[in-house]
Amino acid sequence: MNDLSRPRRPHGPGAYLLVIGASLVLGGLAGAASAFLGDQPGPVGTAVTAAFVTAAMAVGFTACIWWWRGIDEAAREAHKWAWWWGGSGGMAVGSVLLLTLMLRAEEQSLPAKLGSTPADIFVSGMMCILLFQLAGYSLAWAGWWLKHR
Amino acid sequence: MNNRLKVLRAERDWSQAELADQLGVSRQTVNALETGRYDPSLPLAFKIARVFGQPIEAIFTED
Numbered sequence: 001m002n003d004l005s006r007p008r009r010p011h012g013p014g015a016y017l018l019v020i021g022a023s024l025v026l027g028g029l030a031g032a033a034s035a036f037l038g039d040q041p042g043p044v045g046t047a048v049t050a051a052f053v054t055a056a057m058a059v060g061f062t063a064c065i066w067w068w069r070g071i072d073e074a075a076r077e078a079h080k081w082a083w084w085w086g087g088s089g090g091m092a093v094g095s096v097l098l099l100t101l102m103l104r105a106e107e108q109s110l111p112a113k114l115g116s117t118p119a120d121i122f123v124s125g126m127m128c129i130l131l132f133q134l135a136g137y138s139l140a141w142a143g144w145w146l147k148h149r
Numbered sequence: 150m151n152n153r154l155k156v157l158r159a160e161r162d163w164s165q166a167e168l169a170d171q172l173g174v175s176r177q178t179v180n181a182l183e184t185g186r187y188d189p190s191l192p193l194a195f196k197i198a199r200v201f202g203q204p205i206e207a208i209f210t211e212d
Binding site for chain 2: 007008009010012072073074075077145147148149
């Protein structure tokens with residue numbers, strides 16, 4: 001609060017795209033490394049996959065911290081508000097949809113792309129919820145800035 | 150909360166972008182502050198007061 005030096009310019013959309021792009025590349029590298037090096041029987045393969053995914057998540061999270069520290073307080077407020085209301089709202093909508101589908105499972109036929117094993121279907125459900133969260137988050141974020149123009 | 154940001158900026162003939170640079174925030178944030186749709190944190194309010202050389206209560210007033 002007592003810093004009298006000239007403040008630096010906050011991160012713009014370029015930094016956001018940089019973090020998203022770097023995260024995608026990192027995720028691709030971790031996925032490729034897991035596929036090639038983690039394709040071993042037993043706990044070694046699981047450990048290798050877990051190590052690559054953990055490392056990618058850690059680096060990605062570090063990039064997010066760098067980006068978060070570089071944006072200004074209104075931008076942070078928009079993201080916090082969007083994550084709470086948009087993310088939670090999206091999760092609620094997605095949960096209603098998935099739970100309803102689950103309760104009527106015998107009447108539904110799941111698309112083959114969602115997988116056939118319990119693990120595949122579990123991950124597909126998780127990703128569906130994440131997509132609903134992201135959709136809600138995006139809408140709420142845009143709404144926050146429209147309201148605060 | 151009401152504020153005199155727009156008037157003070159106009160008196161100095163600064164653009165929103167110039168004020169944003171001095172405060173270390175984005176132009177969108179300055180716009181949100183000026184329209185009274187976003188209330189700044191205490192540290193940012195102090196920074197605004199310092200930039201304009203006025204006490205906080207001379208810039209921000211309650212509704």
